[in-house]
Amino acid sequence: MTDAALEISDLEVSFGTGKHRTTVVHGVSLRVEPGEIVGVVGESGSGKTLTAMAATDLLPAGASRDASVWRFRGIDLLAASRSARATAFGGKIGVVFQDPMSSLNPARRVGAQLADTARQWGRRSRSEARDDAIDRLRRVRIAAPERRVDDHPHEFSGGMRQRTMIAMGLMTTPMLIVADEPTTALDVTVQADVMALIAELNQQEGTAVLLVSHNIALVSEVCHRVVVMYAGKIVEELAADHLAEHARHPYTRALIGSVPTLEADLSRPLTAIDGVPPDPGQLPAGCAFAARCPSVTDRCLIETPVLVNGVACWVAT
């Protein structure tokens, strides 16, 4: 068996220490194979972003990580020092966040920011790095890149900025791109463009992608495999093309039913999930979804379901 691009097992993410410690991601195991696109779907507060950030060593200050396995391209990161981890990830991972304006330095030219990556991790000279920047901007379909490379971020549209972030990830040859809600701030047409670009990179370069999104339809379109999170846990894991017809967890099904689509029957209301998710730091006994679940049984209120054959549910068949 070849090494996974990224692998983490029994991940717990907590905030605070001692008796103020609150755990918000509970026992999540995630594996992204080389060349695979994996989607992590969930609502606000489901822990999807913290899971992706913990796996890529990008947790915010105050958050701590605990795991039994943590590897990137086969390199054990659990035992590695912070700088060793930075070397392991450096130049091998591209990260795209929701809001490109807050990821780019507004005071510096786009090309200079792209060149930083190549200079840091690709050991390229200043002029080589600039040529690389122009090449990568062209690759992400920025028109007239020779001229645009000297623009400041405010001169770019939202879609161009997000494509610039992807270009930044491509300055070296990344093995994995982590994209956290990469298109939420964008128009649908631009969203489709950015997703097509990510899918194209995956097909042409074999880059693995970890895509975090609340949009289950978007995820189903580009991903090979989808992981559904609820209240800090994985509730279901399935092939993306099984999502529409073969989802088994009541939460996954409700999530699918709640999305307005171009095909939905307009005479019927959308599936509403009553109530709100529990605080992932204070999970109730039993299944965290039980209070909102249409198929709840007595067992669900007492025993916590574990992930078996891709689903964590006592009722799902």
Next chain:
Amino acid sequence: MTESAPTMLQLDQVSIRYPGSPADVVQRVDLTIPEGGSLGLVGESGSGKSTVARAIVGLVASTGGRIALAGRDVTNARGADLARVRTTVQMVFQDPNASLHPRMAVGDALAEAVSVRRKFNGPDLDAEIARLLDLVGLSPRFTDRFPFELSGGQRQRVAIARSLAVEPRVILLDEPTASLDVSVQATVLNLLRELRSELGLTYLAISHDLAVMRYLCDRIAVMELGSIKEIGPASEMFAAPRHHYTAALIDAVPRLGGRSGTRIVLRGDPSDVADRPSGCSFHLRCPAGPDVVADHERCRTEVPELDDDAHSVACHFPVA
């Protein structure tokens, strides 16, 4: 709603130019919404869709054309006329965090809005607040809560309740669910549909999400760079779009389980109104534009007008 329902909102050749702007951000827009109707304005950022809504409630001045509300000219209304517009038309914005006062309890926010309509005494006011909360599916317990104690969906319900407090006849919904999680979006969309039929409200909804629009509206108008490119019944628009831009917007909506066939790719980014292309403003990005189809040269020079069809399109070479 029947075909003969009286016109509630009418825009006639409305143009809007911001002070200091070199070009109109909204160009000669015609819209008619009958009482109880629901029209969706769709388009990308910068298409002018929100500006149209803002002009209706007097948040921006129109620089040409006429806006009529229930048969009354309200173009650039001021003073008492503007106050009347704003009790007839209410807006619900995208982000309830920004539209609710963080230090005002839900009950107080509703009481303030109710007082615009008429004075209630204590017990009557409580009953009125409870009625408004009930309309949006919240219990009277929420009266004493503050916005930070509410979930995103509950906040948007409160914002909707507050807009209903003046008993408006028209609600302008500006991306009403864009900041919400999908499961919460579903409940808010269901609520908006119920309220419309229960209270006989007229909606003008704005969104770039066509699936949301299809669910909420019976007619759709597609805006691009300040003008309407296509307008017609929602069912026809989604089944058979006539403008290439509409077809691309519909095609860009993610499909659960993946798409079949190739995607319609628009070339380049949306143009800017300050730099509006000549002829058809969409011709530079159009998959059937003059750069793609040799004998479509007239798109570069001639501005297409909306045709007279009930499902109307402004295109020299509409989708077959």
